[in-house]
Amino acid sequence: MSRIPGRVPTTPPTLADVAELAGVSRQTVSNAVNNPDLLRADTLERVQQAIDELGYSPNRAARNLRTRASHLIGLRINAAQEGTANALMDRFVHSLVETSREAGYHVLLFAADHQDPLSGYDDLLRSTAVDAFVITDTYLGNPQAAWLETRRAPFVAFGRPWGVEEPRHPWVDVDGAAGSELATTHLLDRGHHRIAWIGWRRDSWIGEDRRAGWSRALRARGLPTTGLASRVEDTVASGREASAVLLDEAQPSAFVCASDTLAMGVLHTLAERGLVPGRDVAVVGFDDSQVAQVVPPGLTSVRQPLEDVAVEVVKALEGLLGHPPYVGPGVLLAPTLAIRGSS
Amino acid sequence: MSRIPGRVPTTPPTLADVAELAGVSRQTVSNAVNNPDLLRADTLERVQQAIDELGYSPNRAARNLRTRASHLIGLRINAAQEGTANALMDRFVHSLVETSREAGYHVLLFAADHQDPLSGYDDLLRSTAVDAFVITDTYLGNPQAAWLETRRAPFVAFGRPWGVEEPRHPWVDVDGAAGSELATTHLLDRGHHRIAWIGWRRDSWIGEDRRAGWSRALRARGLPTTGLASRVEDTVASGREASAVLLDEAQPSAFVCASDTLAMGVLHTLAERGLVPGRDVAVVGFDDSQVAQVVPPGLTSVRQPLEDVAVEVVKALEGLLGHPPYVGPGVLLAPTLAIRGSS
DNA sequence: CCCGCCGACTTGATCGTTCCAACGACAGCA
DNA sequence: TGCTGTCGTTGGAACGATCAAGTCGGCGGG
Numbered sequence: 001m002s003r004i005p006g007r008v009p010t011t012p013p014t015l016a017d018v019a020e021l022a023g024v025s026r027q028t029v030s031n032a033v034n035n036p037d038l039l040r041a042d043t044l045e046r047v048q049q050a051i052d053e054l055g056y057s058p059n060r061a062a063r064n065l066r067t068r069a070s071h072l073i074g075l076r077i078n079a080a081q082e083g084t085a086n087a088l089m090d091r092f093v094h095s096l097v098e099t100s101r102e103a104g105y106h107v108l109l110f111a112a113d114h115q116d117p118l119s120g121y122d123d124l125l126r127s128t129a130v131d132a133f134v135i136t137d138t139y140l141g142n143p144q145a146a147w148l149e150t151r152r153a154p155f156v157a158f159g160r161p162w163g164v165e166e167p168r169h170p171w172v173d174v175d176g177a178a179g180s181e182l183a184t185t186h187l188l189d190r191g192h193h194r195i196a197w198i199g200w201r202r203d204s205w206i207g208e209d210r211r212a213g214w215s216r217a218l219r220a221r222g223l224p225t226t227g228l229a230s231r232v233e234d235t236v237a238s239g240r241e242a243s244a245v246l247l248d249e250a251q252p253s254a255f256v257c258a259s260d261t262l263a264m265g266v267l268h269t270l271a272e273r274g275l276v277p278g279r280d281v282a283v284v285g286f287d288d289s290q291v292a293q294v295v296p297p298g299l300t301s302v303r304q305p306l307e308d309v310a311v312e313v314v315k316a317l318e319g320l321l322g323h324p325p326y327v328g329p330g331v332l333l334a335p336t337l338a339i340r341g342s343s
Numbered sequence: 344m345s346r347i348p349g350r351v352p353t354t355p356p357t358l359a360d361v362a363e364l365a366g367v368s369r370q371t372v373s374n375a376v377n378n379p380d381l382l383r384a385d386t387l388e389r390v391q392q393a394i395d396e397l398g399y400s401p402n403r404a405a406r407n408l409r410t411r412a413s414h415l416i417g418l419r420i421n422a423a424q425e426g427t428a429n430a431l432m433d434r435f436v437h438s439l440v441e442t443s444r445e446a447g448y449h450v451l452l453f454a455a456d457h458q459d460p461l462s463g464y465d466d467l468l469r470s471t472a473v474d475a476f477v478i479t480d481t482y483l484g485n486p487q488a489a490w491l492e493t494r495r496a497p498f499v500a501f502g503r504p505w506g507v508e509e510p511r512h513p514w515v516d517v518d519g520a521a522g523s524e525l526a527t528t529h530l531l532d533r534g535h536h537r538i539a540w541i542g543w544r545r546d547s548w549i550g551e552d553r554r555a556g557w558s559r560a561l562r563a564r565g566l567p568t569t570g571l572a573s574r575v576e577d578t579v580a581s582g583r584e585a586s587a588v589l590l591d592e593a594q595p596s597a598f599v600c601a602s603d604t605l606a607m608g609v610l611h612t613l614a615e616r617g618l619v620p621g622r623d624v625a626v627v628g629f630d631d632s633q634v635a636q637v638v639p640p641g642l643t644s645v646r647q648p649l650e651d652v653a654v655e656v657v658k659a660l661e662g663l664l665g666h667p668p669y670v671g672p673g674v675l676l677a678p679t680l681a682i683r684g685s686s
Numbered sequence: 687c688c689c690g691c692c693g694a695c696t697t698g699a700t701c702g703t704t705c706c707a708a709c710g711a712c713a714g715c716a
Numbered sequence: 717t718g719c720t721g722t723c724g725t726t727g728g729a730a731c732g733a734t735c736a737a738g739t740c741g742g743c744g745g746g
Contacts, residue, residue, distance in 0.1 A: 011411075012469055014702055025726050030704060040724065057469035061413065062702035064404035065731050068354075072451070077440055083636050090433045097420055098454045106472070108415070109450040111440045126355055126400035129449070236637050264637040271639040291634045293426050294579050294607040296614040357732055368696045373734060383694065405732035408701050 013054040022050035033058060064128075072108045073100055073317065074130035076120060078137070083236065084261045089136070092158070095310035096134065103314050105131075118147055125153050132317055134158065138171070139206065145169065156316040158309060160330065162205035170316035171330045172309050176206055176286075179302035179335040180256055181213035183284040186300070186337055187254045188221055192282060196252035197229040198242045198262045207231070210258045210286065228252060232262070239265020247273075247281075254282035254343070260289045263299055267342075282343040298340025305333050356397040365393035376401060407471075415451045416443055416660065417473035419463060421480070426579065427604045432479070435501070438653035439477065446657050448474075461490055468496050475660055477501065481514070482547065488512065499659045501652060503673065505548035513659035514673045515652050519549055519629075522645035522678040523556035523599055526627040529643070529680055530597045531564055535625060539595035540572040541585045541605045550574070553601045553629065571595060575605070582608020590616075590624075597625035597686070603632045606642055610685075625686040641683025648676050 019026045024047060031038045032047040039047070050056075064070045075096065078089070097107050108130055113119040121144070124130045131154065135144050138159030148155045149168060161167040180197075187195050197214045200207030215225045227250050232238035239262035246252055247269065257263040263285030270277050277283050278297050285292050288303035312331045319326035362369045367390060374381045375390040382390070393399075407413045418439065421432070440450050451473055456462040464487070467473045474497065478487050481502030491498045492511060504510040523540075530538050540557045543550030558568045570593050575581035582605035589595055590612065600606040606628030613620050620626050621640050628635050631646035655674045662669035 012471060015704095016702080026702090027704080027727085028725060031725090034704085038724075043724080055469060057466065059408070059702050060470045060472045061404050061407035062731090063704075065402070065408050065702080065733085066704045068731080070404065077437055079437060082633075084633065093452070094420055094422060094454070097452045101454050107452040109436070109440045109452060111437070111444050123400065126398060127403045128355060129403045261637065264639070268639040290425075290427065290632070291637055294604065294634055295638050296607070296611040358734095359732080369732090370697080370734080371695060374695090377734085381694075386694080402732050405701090406734075408703085408732080409734045411701075 012059070013056045014059065015056075018047065018050045018054055018056050021054065022047045068128065069131050069321075070129060071105050072130045073105050074108050074110060074121070074124050074133045076112055076133075076135070077109050078112070084234065084259075092136070092306045092310065095307045096313065099307075099310040099314045100317075103318055105314070105317070118143065121148065121153070122151075125151060131321055132156070134313055134317075138162065139204065154317075154320045154325070156313050156320065158313060159206075160332075167330070168327065170320060170327055172312040172316065172333070173330065174304045174309065174333050174335050176210040176335075177213035177216065179213060179286065179304075179337075180210045180258075181217045182335065182337045183256045183286075183300070183302055184214045184217035186339065187256065187282055187284065187343060188217065188223075190254075190282065190343060192254040193223060194228065194250065194252040195223075195254045195256060196243075196246045196250060197225075197256055197258075198239055198246070198266065199229070199231050199258035200234055201231050207258050214256050234259055234261055236261055236265045236268065239263065240268040241265075243269040252281075254284070256284045258286055260285035260287050260292050260299065260301055263301070263342075264291060264295070267295065267299070277342040284337075284343055288338045292338070292340070296341070298342060300340045300343040301338050302335050303338045304335050308333050355402070356399045357402065358399075361390065361393045361397055361399050364397065365390045411471065412474050412664075413472060414448050415473045416448050417451050417453060417464070417467050417476045419455055419476075419478070420452050421455070427577065427602075435479070435649045435653065438650045439656065442650075442653040442657045443660075446661055448657070448660070461486065464491065464496070465494075468494060474664055475499070477656055477660075481505065482549065497660075497663045497668070499656050499663065501656060502549075503675075510673070511670065513663060513670055515655040515659065515676070516673065517647045517652065517676050517678050519553040519678075520556035520559065522629065522647075522680075523553045523601075524560045525556070525678065525680045526599050526629075526643070526645050527557045527560035529682065530599065530625055530627065530686060531560065531566075533597075533625065533686060535597040536566060537571065537593065537595040538566075538597045538599060539586075539589045539593060540568075540599055540601075541582055541589070541609065542572070542574050542601035543577055544574055550601050557599050577602055577604055579604055579608045579611065582606065583611040584608075586612040595624075597627070599627045601629055603628035603630050603635050603642065603644055606644070606685075607634060607638070610638065610642070620685040627680075627686055631681045635681070635683070639684070641685060643683045643686040644681050646679050646681045648678060651676050 015026050015029050019029045029047055032044055036044055100107055110120045110124060133153065133155040135155055136158045138145060138157050138161060145157060145161060155169060157169060157171040160171055160173045184195055197211055199211045218225050230242040230246055232242050243255060243266040255266045257266065263283050266283045267277055270281055275281050283299060285299050285301040288301040292299035292301040316328060319328055358369050358372050362372045372390055375387055379387055443450055453463045453467060476491065476496065476498040478498055479501045481488060481500050481504060488500060488504060498512060500512060500514040503514055503516045527538055540554055542554045561568050573585040573589055575585045586598060586609040598609045600609065606626050609626050610620055613624055618624055626642065628642050628644040631644040635642035635644040659671060662671055
């Protein structure tokens with residue numbers, strides 16, 4: 001078991017190597033790593049030295065096998081939508097990786113099979129490759145959450161379980177209504193009275209939630225909403241058309257949009273008509289994508305606190321994977337507004 | 344070892360369970376999974392049935408421990424730069440996940456410690472958590488590649504090893520010079536004669552490479568380049584300032600930029616002066632970010648074939664991890680041009 | 687007829703760690 | 717002195733897979 005001195009080892013040092021060098025048993029080294037307070041101070045010191053000298057790091061596979069845990073979190077990555085402004089995932093993934101590292105977890109990415117969106121989950125679950133999942137698409141009708149619940153797989157959702165009475169899984173979400181209310185109130189404070197809404201189709205719960213914030217803000221000032229709202233697909237072209245129609249028929253002086261993608265559509269219309277965003281017409285988007293940050297003259301946008309979302313998600317994961325497992329209530333976070341030239 | 348019939352197993356089925364059900368030995372089941380052609384047709388059939396019936400999937404940890412391989416690829420994710428247009432990583436990550444899945448690998452994300460950029464690598468390496476790395480930042484002076492080489496860690500670089508004579512590691516890159524040459528030639532064909540360049544600082548190899556394509560295209564038509572180039576930081580503000588100066592001093596009718604971020608800076612300057620991109624002044628960016636796709640009137644941009652890069656990276660990984668390991672020559676791919684309203 | 691070979695499958699050992707039961711030393715108490 | 721309990725440590729077994737070596741029956745050739 002001992003290594004030939006002066007020779008570069010071809011395999012990494014093991015627990016047994018450290019034990020031999022420190023003159024203790026394997027279990028004592030294991031305790032030094034996992035339960036240091038079980039050792040006497042001088043023994044711990046000696047073992048620590050041996051660990052440092054050999055550059056020992058516990059073999060992941062062996063530990064996983066014995067403890068039946070992988071310390072990996074599965075995250076499905078969706079095909080990047082071309083032609084939309086949504087860079088949400090990028091920021092969230094980074095925050096999640098950063099936060100889970102501090103909790104001792106790594107993030108495992110996997111792609112969905114196009115025919116069977118659940119196959120990826122099933123595979124990782126049965127081969128015990130991950131301890132838990134983080135799911136991000138919780139629009140209604142998404143089978144993931146329900147399926148994972150029946151499989152008793154631990155998971156945390158970024159997004160409310162819309163339309164489900166009593167969810168048995170933890171979730172974290174951002175208050176979309178509060179976000180668009182923030183945006184609308186900001187425009188009202190700037191003196192706008194006719195503020196239009198461009199959102200998503202009525203069957204989108206997220207879209208209706210965000211829309212509610214807009215109408216709430218207008219009603220709070222006794223302003224009407226009729227004729228000022230439009231519900232379309234989440235594409236630049238849809239936003240362009242919808243804003244053109246609204247400008248002709250309702251003459252709004254400002255737009256609040258359910259996404260930066262739609263807001264970019266509004267900017268297209270303004271450019272075509274020679275109108276300057278922020279001077280002639282105000283525009284506010286949603287998600288604070290990179291697009292919003294760099295497009296002239298800067299697009300005011302509702303910013304989701306993704307760093308905080310990641311923190312809450314990891315907290316929920318730790319509860320879920322604890323002994324005994326703990327499922328806390330859902331967490332709803334408040335967004336902020338990034339104000340730029342377009343308002 | 345046998346399961347109580349009619350009861351839901353609390354632990355996943357193992358090789359031994361399958362073996363018992365099929366009436367064969369463990370090794371035979373293992374062969375059925377990994378070397379099916381070693382079995383007689385009828386035996387294979389019987390084992391397959393048992394596997395399906397139990398829903399068996401090999402335990403990852405056990406397999407990893409025995410084979411000393413994790414079938415995981417480590418990818419470091421950098422902090423998303425706020426205020427830039429770079430969505431390159433997003434697309435590449437997705438392609439890499441997709442491609443490596445087909446090769447039987449998963450992607451493990453990790454974050455760099457801010458103090459010690461190598462700590463993440465070291466940790467994963469020593470605990471044998473990943474089989475190989477994919478590294479993406481190969482600007483000169485980046486210690487990753489050199490460090491990984493001394494550790495004899497298998498890795499593939501997306502990006503040429505600039506300034507290194509004989510790299511001992513595989514790499515895949517996109518021909519930046521060809522990209523800006525493509526962009527410049529496109530503008531020349533549209534009748535532009537005075538085409539300016541906005542690129543990065545002289546010590547950026549990537550920037551100088553891209554710049555070379557621009558000057559090559561101009562010289563091929565006998566056109567001068569003097570006074571038409573600017574080298575700045577990769578920010579929107581720098582692009583804005585540089586383009587303002589160039590417009591005043593050299594009156595170019597078109598801009599080719601080393602990044603979409605810089606191109607957005609040009610659009611800012613045009614907007615401030617009431618000039619319309621594509622009509623009054625043409626602009627071409629680099630990377631085909633989401634910004635380029637949605638900004639009015641659409642930003643023409645050099646598009647890197649990231650899907651192909653991922654394929655080549657995974658090919659190189661398979662060679663690297665094969666028996667015996669094979670290190671092929673570097674691969675250089677040609678970009679394309681996504682033409683939009685700005686030219 | 688016997689030997690060697692080959693195909694198909696089985697058996698025991700092993701990867702590196704953690705869990706479990708047991709161990710010796712020592713102290714407290716009767 | 718002897719019993720009991722605690723503390724720090726030990727050795728053996730187990731996690732679930734694969735590797736290496738071995739078994740067994742059948743077939744062909746000298």
